Amino acid sequence: MARVEAEMEEAHPSNLPTETTPLLNNSDLDLHPTCTSGDFFAKQQDEERTIVVEEPPLGRLILIMATAWFGIFLGALDSTVIATLSAPIASEFNSLSLLSWLATAYLISNAATQPIAGRLTDIFGRRLGLILSNLLFAVGNLVCGLSTNHYSMIIGRIIAGVGGGGLISIATFLTSDLTPLRKRGIMQGIANLWYGAGAMLGAVIGGIFQDRTVVGWRLAFLVQIPPSLLLIPVIGVLVKVPPKQSDKSYLARIDFLGVFFTCSFLILLLLGLNTGGNTVPWIHPLPLTTIPLSILCFAGFIWWEGKAKQPIIPVALLRDRTVLSACGASLFISMLLMATTFYVPLYLQVLGDSTTTAGLKFLPSPLGGSIGALGTGYMMAWTGKYRPIGVLGAVVLIVGTVLFTLQDENSPKYLTCIALFFVGGGFSTVLTTATVSCLAAVDHSQQALVTSAICKYRPIILHHRTDGRSTSMTLTSLAVLARSVGGTLGITMASAAYQSNLKEMLWDIFGDKSGGPEEIQRILDGLEELKHLPEGWWHGVMATFMESFRIVWLMMVCWAVLALFSISFVKRHTLHSRMDRK
Structure with missing residues (x-):
């Protein structure tokens, strides 16, 4: 008894128990005005107990997050490495219809995985989720690297997309598990830096492997397998975030x-x-x-x-202005990023650059992204504010997209680099603020109705509602889902506008010329035909390409403006410095 009383005294020095103190004090249970001790026992079977671990020491935290961040890098890189490899892969398999499916198969499976990853890893644990994601990612890339036809190639992209979706989303959940809101800006900024670097370097790496290696495009997939497999034992040792506890079976808790x-x-x-x-x-x-x-x-x-008692994504979340605005901003900037990633290298190749040179000219984008992500994180940690920073990032994004609209075939190449720098910086800034504002919208009283124990050097166990109230994991799932869907929509809309305008203008100008239909089809099938155009075609063809690209740039400006509009509507919430948000 003396030991128990000593522990209770240490945990609650201002509320010492006496002989008449009841074993179940109602004041300990009634932490929310809508919850009573009776409610607690009535709902105990349906509730989950979330173990909120203490913030790890800085060194261990960096080691844990480094494994997750590298997974984010791989997942983002694999989503865009195909940007410069689509044409050679389609040519090898003699299937031009494969072009759009190479990116689409990955992004669709990626998007479908992310909203359910949060709930499943709540039940089975982050460690198991990350291990399985790395394994699927490696298997998918192995299938791609060894594929002998376009069917196996698409299957490999689907498997890799499932793994990549888990790598990106679960790493974001892990950030929420281990860091308080005030520091989350820095951690999320670093995570977004890795994501932006992977997404923007994918085209560079793909071009280098295609142009400078004997194996060619296959090596771009195979080289991702060893680091993904090496992460598995590291995750097994370092990641020890316990899953939610419940009296229900695993299967009964899955919606x-x-x-x-x-x-x-x-x-x-x-x-x-x-x-x-x-x-x-x-x-x-x-x-x-x-x-x-x-x-x-x-x-x-x-x-x-x-x-549903335990929904995958509670629809009530979208009634919150901050959540809706932050997800909208994530959606629009991701549409913009993917359009930039796929169409700027294509624009540079039309102007005569090789895939490697076009990829290298893309480097200002991750450079701007690193400055934007880290700067945003430190500013939020210092000031405790995020909305003004997000608005500034959206303005920078608009400046970058407007610079693209000013370019043509005679513009200096450094203008493209400057525009990419602004786009990278603006994207990382808005993405970081959108993610943190989304998480900050979850009030502590909404997350935890009953705190069963808060003891020194012990986990904090929180009983969560099962009626769809906001939780940081679900909000993170929404933000990541918006980013993934936005990327797919961006490619789809930009591709539809670009292809239809290019085809229509080429037919209007050259359709009635001798051999025109055949030449137009060759131009649409590959950029190599630009080196062998008939006499008098070059200026007209280049004008057609530039006008088609300008339509994509104008769409990007619209998305940047919509991102500014969305991020302006987030509410200001307190960025707490403690894990229990007190």
């Missing part, structure tokens, strides 16, 4: 119908948007079927998640 509706909605929507206008006409049965079915699945998702 299977929610998983079905979420994945079906995303897969059908992105499949329809990516095929329509690219591989098949918009009036083809594929987009005409998948898009309406995706709307039905979304309606089913809203209906079910509103009544």
Whole structure:
């Protein structure tokens, strides 16, 4: 008894127990005005106990997060490495229809994985989730590197996309698990730096392997396998965040119908948007079927998640202005980033650069991203504010996109580098502030109704509602999902506008010339034809390409303005310096 009383005295020095103190003090349970001790025992079977670990020492925290950050880098790199490899891969397999599917297959499976990764790793643990994600990522890239036809190539991209989605999303959850809000800006800034560097260096690395190695494009996939496999034992040793505790079985805590509706909605929507206008006409049965079915699945998702006890994504979250605004900003800047990543290298190659040179000219973007991400993190930690920083980042993003619209075939190449620097810096700044503001919107009283024990050198166990209240993991899932869907939508919309305008203008100018239809098709099939244009075609063809690119640049300006509009509506919340948000 003396030992128990000593521990209780240490934990609660201002509230010493006496012989008449009840064993279950109602004041300990009633931490929220809507919760009573009776409510607690009535709902105990349906609640989960979240173990909030103490913040690790700085050295150990950096080691843990470094494993997660490198996974983010690999996942982001794999999403864009295909930007400069699509043409040679499609040529090797003699399948031009493969071009759009190489990026689409990865991004669709990536987007479908991320919203459910948070819930599954809440149940089974972050460590198991990261290990499985690295394993799937390695297997997917192995299939791609050894593929002998376009079917196995697409299957490999799907498997790698599932793994990459887990790497990116679970690493973000881990940041929330181990750092308080006040420091999360710095940690999230570093994570976004790794994401931006991976996404923006993918085209560079792909071009180098294609142009400078004997193996060619296959090495770009195979080289990602060893680091992914090496991360597995490191994660097994370092990552020790316990999963949520519950009296229910693992399977009983999984919202299977929610998983079905979420994945079906995303897969059908992105499949329809990516095929329509690219591989098949918009009036083809594929987009005409998948898009309406995706709307039905979304309606089913809203209906079910509103009544589920433990939903994948509580729909009530989207009623919060800050959450909706932050997710909107993440969506628009991700649309912009992917359009930039895929179309700026293409623009430079049209002007005569090799894939390697075009990739190297892309380096100012991750440089600006590193400055934006780290600067944003330190500013938030210093000032405790995030909305003004996010607004500034969106303005920088607008400046970068406007610079793209001023370019043509005669513009100096350094103008492209300056524009990329601004885009990279603005993207990282807005992404960091959007993620942190989304997490800050979760009030402590909304997350935890009952604190069962807060003891020195011990975990803090929090009992969470199961009625769809906000949690930081779910909010992080929403933010990451918005980023993933935004990237896919950005590529789809930019590709549709670029391809349709390019084809229409080429036919308007050269369609009635001798041999025109055949030459136009060769131009649309590959950039190599630009070196062998018929007499008198060059200026007209270049003007057509520049006008098509300008449409993409104008779309990027619109997305940057929408990002500014969205980030301006986030509310100011306190960035706490402690893990328990007190």
